[in-house]
Amino acid sequence: MKINIKKLLPFLLVVSLTESCKKELEEYNPSGATVESLFKTPEGFESAVNATYTYNRNLYGKEEGYAMLEMGTDIWTNAAFNGSTGINGIFPQTPLTTYQGLISDNLWVNTKMWQPCYSAINLCNTGLKYIDNAGLNAARKPVLEAEMRFMRAWYYYHLVETFGDIHFTLEPTEGMVTTANRTSVETIYKQIFEDVESAVANLPVTTNDYGRITKPAAEAFLAKLYLTRGRNQEASDYAKKVITGYNFKLLTNYADLWNINNQKNAEVLWAVNYSTNLANNAGSNLGHSLFLMEYNTLPGMLRDVANGFPNVRYMPTRSLIQMFDDQNDARYNASFKSVWYANEPDASKRPAGMNVGDTAIFVSKNVISAAERTSKKYKVYDINDVYDANGLPKDRFHFLSLKKFDDPTRGSATETQSSRDAFILRLADMYLVAAEAQFKLGKLDSAAYFVNEVRKRAALPGKQAAMQIAPADVNMDFILDERAREFAGEQMRWYDLKRAGKLVERVKKYNPDAAVNIKDFHILRPIPQAQLDAVTNKSEFKQNQGY
Structure with missing residues (x-):
């Protein structure tokens, strides 16, 4: 889905917040004219749905996104030019990678996670409120509603996994808001499941608009949600449905996944698409x-x-x-x-x-x-x-x-921008989700089967037998090692370790740079200080423990 950012610019200016707005919650606050033009015509509503996808570009393929979703784990640490202080937004990546000085003033946590996720959620809430007034035809309306409900769940997932109990609303922010709530993780997940299950029921199986969410991709996300919440049978069922129910397949050669001329391949379930016209990307893949x-x-x-x-x-x-x-x-x-x-x-x-x-x-x-x-x-x-x-x-x-993300198509040696897409969900993930779920259900034979399917594809020629594991080899650490081998750099490691209850343990064991600083409370990020300063009900809306 190659969204034209220039056409959306007036809309994006409305949803973007500046430093002068610190006394309001960082959510989209539509004017009457914006509601009229964007949500009360079919063309405007389509444009608003497209806009919900653009917020993923704040995280996926960006330095800030790698810092929050991949770093501060057991598999990556600081190279030479990764900043020095991490204080007051000067080098925000350092505390995210080592937990040294990770404070509520960390710029990236606010501007690249909290703000864009809430802006996207508020856009979805606004669209869902006005969908009956948009003049959409009977066939198109349920699909667009499904996309907005999926995207709302998607962004709430990032927030709740990052911050824990957070501000939660299904209503658009209209006018100044100076109070916030801390709603429980359980309550928010109940809505996330409701939204994604509704989306699954109404999304198409395929799309000609690359980058748009589809039914199997939503089912893949649902499998990961169930796994995250310990509902292992449902996680396994949905993962297996994606594996067997559609035309997706593991590519024969793992290296082919990273050929920039082969990005739209049979293994990719969903990706953030970046245009070859770099001006359309609002910041490209780095x-x-x-x-x-x-x-x-x-x-x-x-x-x-x-x-x-x-x-x-x-x-x-x-x-x-x-x-x-x-x-x-x-x-x-x-x-x-x-x-x-x-x-x-x-x-x-x-x-x-x-x-x-x-x-x-x-x-x-x-x-x-x-x-x-x-x-x-x-x-x-x-x-x-x-x-x-x-x-x-x-x-x-x-x-x-x-080298997974190399881009030999860049225009020059000094060009830092890349048109490479950022894969969010791919089929190999479903095999390892199924393996993890089966392991947690005590079914080691089945768990080993799903791991071996991934390892069979990963084997060098003539080495398939050497790559196969026995049921007795399966444990949570082996699964995490396998996920590292398969997905290193793909912006899921922090959530993987948190889901497994292994973040602190494995960072202490395998990452000396971060081991001395990480504490149990680091399984959550700090609520941004700008948000704490903005609310008037400070006794109710408090910082996460430890910060």
Whole structure:
């Protein structure tokens, strides 16, 4: 669904809030003219529904979204250029990755999670209020209502999982609001389930408008919701329905998922779509740059399009690297870049005897002996060069780089924007949701079956037998390891660990940068201070415990 942002600009200006609005809750407050034009004609209503999708671009494919949804976990930590203080919005990513100084003034938590989610929810509430007055035809109306109900549930899910008990309303904000409620997680989830189940009943199975939510994608989300709430049989049932009930399939080769010319493939259930016309994206996908090491300052190398724009923000933990069996699992080489080839045309800037196209840098997950190093012209970094034995990084500039999100179609080496889509739901997730649900139901044979389906696809040629596991191998930590191997970088790790009740445990065990700071209360983020300052019922609307 390639939404034209320029056409929506007047509307988006209405829903955007400025610093001068701090005395109001950060929700969309439509004027009478906006309601008249957007919600009381079929064209306006369609435009409003389209606009609900754009809020996903605040999180998915953005640095802020990776910081909140992927960092501060067991599998990623700070690279060299990831900020220093995290205070007052200067470098908001640092406390999100290490929990050091994570405070209610954290800018990104407010502007990239709280504000956009509530703006989107209020847009949905407004549309659902006026849907009967929009002049929609009988066939189209239930589909648009289903989309708005799904999107309301989608954004409430992000808020409730991030903040716990939160402000909850199904009514549009009309006029100034200065009070807020703290509604229980259970109550909000009841509405989330009601909305998504209603959406499932009315959404089409397929769409010609890529990026729009469909019935199987909504069912996939429902499976994850049930799993999150411990309703494991329902989670398993919906996951299996998505696996067997439609034409989705796992791609034969894991690497094909990340071919930028193959994004609309049979495994993707739902994605945030970014246009090749970068001006239409309201900020494009930056995932291609955030996980790259600083290759361009090493002998024989120049920054170019093929090797990417190295922002050097996030690096894998030692534990993530060690979760991969590179002798059997194709996902290691499909996920990580370990070799850089010389591209410096000036021979005087290359090591003696190195030609353009020769190996210039090699980063290994293994230990490389001194004898082997001396026989090479190129620069070598092994696991012990990058990390101490306890996993603490000692070289934050040079490391295995996630290459899933590479964009070789960028216009130049200095172009930071990318048209790559951000996958939100894909079929492999349903196999591992089913596996987790079956494990929690005590059905280890079935759990192993679903894990093995994913591992069968992940196996290197001739290594399928070596990749298969036995029922006795299945436990929650193995499932989390498997999810790391399959979904590293795909903006779901923080929620995965929280759902499993393993966030604090695994961060302490596997992420030395964050281990010393993380506390039990960090399973929730702080309510933004701007919101606490805005309300008048401060005795009722309080900060989360620990902040």
